[in-house]
Amino acid sequence: MSESFGTAAVVGAGTIGLSWAALFAGHGLTVRVTDPRPDLAEAIDNQLSVAAPQLAAQGLDVRGLADRVRLAADVTEAVRGADVVQENGPEDVAFKQELFATLVREAPAHALLLSSSSAIPATAFTGDLDDAGRVLIGHPFNPPHLVPLVEVVPGVRTGEEAVARAVEFYRSVGRTPVVERQEIPGFVGNRLQNALSREALYLVEQGVVSPADLDTIVRNSLGLRWSTVGPFLGAHLGGGPGGYRHMAEHIGPSMRRMWDGLGTPEQGPEQTEALIEAVEHAYGDRSYAELTEERDRKQLAVLSALRPHTPEENAR
Structure with a gap:
């Protein structure tokens, strides 16, 4: 842990916020959590028992x-004395405008103010703030105590010092921050995810494949490849000695001709219901807890296999 962040x-203590809390505590930080949910104490206890x-x-x-x-009883109590604030509220511009006005007013002047926003850029909710220079996006992937990526996305008023400190902070808690220099709704990760999801929905709607078989295809091909090399290096290697x-x-x-044939799913009420039933048929016989345990166990195994073993690998 960096001495700058104690x-x-x-x-916000939904799925993402609880996971952040476990990660931060695991790296030795003192963590204060606030959320109006009545079962906050129980939710934290459950998360820590699973995450430990x-x-x-x-x-x-x-x-x-x-x-x-x-x-913490409220936001004011939670941010008092904080070096960094990680917000995990609803994806609603008005909500975030009001909340970040409170954070700017109540948090110490040195505190980084980070949002886990999945799609809304920081500029959309910081325009009227007196001090937007320390506000930026720190978007994780679920669950952030396991999945390393954090998309660091500054707004138009975010200061460079805040960007550098955000990168330092996320590295100090074992994450892999990537700075994205242009705001775009959904950022990079979710846009890529949505592009694949759109075609997946289309293929299922057209009866080409079932949801379970599509998952099998991705797990045993693209997911396996991309977890080790990513799309561009994968394509570079796919070109053989001639590369990309x-x-x-x-x-x-x-490939460009195929782009013209990519589909747009209808996803009207009838198609949506059919898809829900197909997914429930494939996975509904197992509980959420069972499925997440299996997911997390497998993700840990993948992360262990991908962990750098030499100083040279770690420097890449």
Whole structure:
């Protein structure tokens, strides 16, 4: 943990906020969590009991983990003395405008103000703030105590010092921050995810494949490949010794023709209901807890396999 960050406030304790709280505590921060939900204490206890062995598997000392997480009665109490604030509220511009006005007013002047917003850029809710220079997006992927990526997206009024400090903070808690220099709704990760999801919906609607079989296809091909190399390096290697140039020149034209044939799912009420029933048929016989446990166990295994083993790998 960096000495610059000793106390973190987590505002909003849904799935993402609870996961952040566990991660921050696992890295030795004092964490204050606030949320109006009546079962906040129970939700935190449940999250920490699930996350503790997963954090330990990542090499963290989880002794006294629960002692580092404290409940705060409201936002003002949560951010008092905080070095960093991670907001996890609804995807609603008006809500975030009001909340960040409170954060700017109540949090210490040095505190970073970060939003887990999945699609709304910071500029959309900071235009009227007196101090927007320390506000920016820190968008994770679920669950953030396991999935390393954090998209760091500054708004038009975000200061460069805040960007650098956000990168420092996320690295200090074992994440992989990537700075995106242009605001765009959905940022990069969710736009890529939605592009694949749109075609997946179309293929299921057209009866080409079932939801379960489509998941099998992705797990055993694209997901496996992209977890190790990503799309561009994968394409570069797919071009053989000629690399991406060979791929672009020789396969690119057929790929571009395929773009014209990509579908747009209807997803009207009838199609949506049919898809819901198909997914429930595939996975509805297992509980949410069972499915997430399996997901997280497999993700930990993948992360362990991908972990750098040499200084040279770590520097890449």
